[in-house]
Amino acid sequence: TQLLEQSPQFLSIQEGENLTVYCNSSSVFSSLQWYRQEPGEGPVLLVTVVTGGEVKKLKRLTFQFGDARKDSSLHITAAQPGDTGLYLCAGRSNFGNEKLTFGTGTRLTIIP
Amino acid sequence: EAQVTQNPRYLITVTGKKLTVTCSQNMNHEYMSWYRQDPGLGLRQIYYSMNVEVTDKGDVPEGYKVSRKEKRNFPLILESPSPNQTSLYFCATKLGRPYNEQFFGPGTRLTVL
Numbered sequence: 001t002q003l004l005e006q007s008p009q010f011l012s013i014q015e016g017e018n019l020t021v022y023c024n025s026s027s028v029f030s031s032l033q034w035y036r037q038e039p040g041e042g043p044v045l046l047v048t049v050v051t052g053g054e055v056k057k058l059k060r061l062t063f064q065f066g067d068a069r070k071d072s073s074l075h076i077t078a079a080q081p082g083d084t085g086l087y088l089c090a091g092r093s094n095f096g097n098e099k100l101t102f103g104t105g106t107r108l109t110i111i112p
Numbered sequence: 113e114a115q116v117t118q119n120p121r122y123l124i125t126v127t128g129k130k131l132t133v134t135c136s137q138n139m140n141h142e143y144m145s146w147y148r149q150d151p152g153l154g155l156r157q158i159y160y161s162m163n164v165e166v167t168d169k170g171d172v173p174e175g176y177k178v179s180r181k182e183k184r185n186f187p188l189i190l191e192s193p194s195p196n197q198t199s200l201y202f203c204a205t206k207l208g209r210p211y212n213e214q215f216f217g218p219g220t221r222l223t224v225l
Contacts, residue, residue, distance in 0.1 A: 009152070031212060042116075042202050042216025043155070088154060092212060098143055098162060099170075100214065102155035 003027070004091055004103035012109040016078055021087055021106045024071045029091030032065055032072045033100070037086040079110045114139045116217035118203050124223045125193060133188045133220050135203030141215070142208040144186040145170070146178065148199040149219075155202065161186055162208065193224040 004025045013019055023032070031050045035043035047056050049065035049072065056063045060083075062075040072089055089103040116137045125131055135144065145160040147170075157170030161180040175197055177189040186205075190197060203217040 004154075006154075033212060040218070042204070042219055043214075044216070045213045048212045090155075098160070098206075098209070099157065100145075101157075102147075104152060104154040 004089055004101055006087075006089060006103040006106050008106060009104065010107050010109075012111060013079060015080060015110055015112050019076050019079055019108070021074045021076075021108070022071070023073065023089035023103050025091060026070065027091070027101075028069050029093070029101075030069070031092045032069070033090045033092070034063055034072070034074055035088045035090060037088060037105075043086075043088055076108075079108075081110045081112050084108060084110050114215070116203055116205055116215055118201075118217040118220050120220060121218060122221050124225065126225050127194055128192050131190050131193060131222075133190075133201060133203075133222070135186045135188065135217060136184055137186075137203075137205045137215075138184065139205060139207075139215065140183065141205040142183070143206045144180065145204045145214070146176070146186070146188045147202045147204065148172065148197075149202060150199050158188070158201075193222075195224050198222060198224045 007022045033048045034046045037043040047063045052067045052069045054065045060077045064073050087106045090100045093099040119134045142163050146158040147155040149155050156172045158176050159178040161167045164183050167178050201220045204214040206214045
């Protein structure tokens with residue numbers, strides 16, 4: 001079974017600070033996705049990274065896929081209260097099927 | 113409006129009383145999946161379906177059944193619910209390969225007493 005560990009599990013910081021969330025595995029994934037989930041809703045896709053070493057930016061969010069496609073990071077610059085939520089990484093199997101393995105999640109709280 | 117709907121959104125039931133959680137999508141997606149979400153464990157896949165009449169086990173299928181008789185519906189059946197199935201359940205759909213994005217329903221919070 002492929003596992004994805006996210007760290008930290010909980011993070012509470014002041015508005016305007018920077019932060020990084022990590023997603024690590026011993027398995028190789030063909031692609032990796034980041035989702036954000038708000039209370040009472042399902043996760044919503046933020047980004048998909050496919051190539052080892054790939055970096056994608058979404059406004060103040062920067063996503064990076066590790067060179068070996070086993071890990072990923074999400075960096076948020078100048079965090080805002082609207083960034084509050086549960087962040088989930090999800091790796092797509094390298095075995096040709098459609099399976100997504102989700103990480104354990106990082107609950108982020110931005111304090112105004 | 114493209115959407116994934118789940119019913120019911122909240123359910124409290126008792127051990128052993130059969131229940132069905134419905135999932136319906138209007139996006140003509142081939143792939144549908146059920147997950148359960150528990151604190152500290154993230155989302156774990158229960159069952160998935162790559163197309164009509166094709167279903168397969170995910171990581172935690174014990175105690176659950178599914179069916180895919182038509183493309184738009186993918187019900188989750190708990191024949192004899194137990195307290196360890198108390199959880200938040202999500203249905204998700206996506207187009208087949210090579211598309212990656214999964215669209216999630218709003219969730220069903222199930223409590224089994």
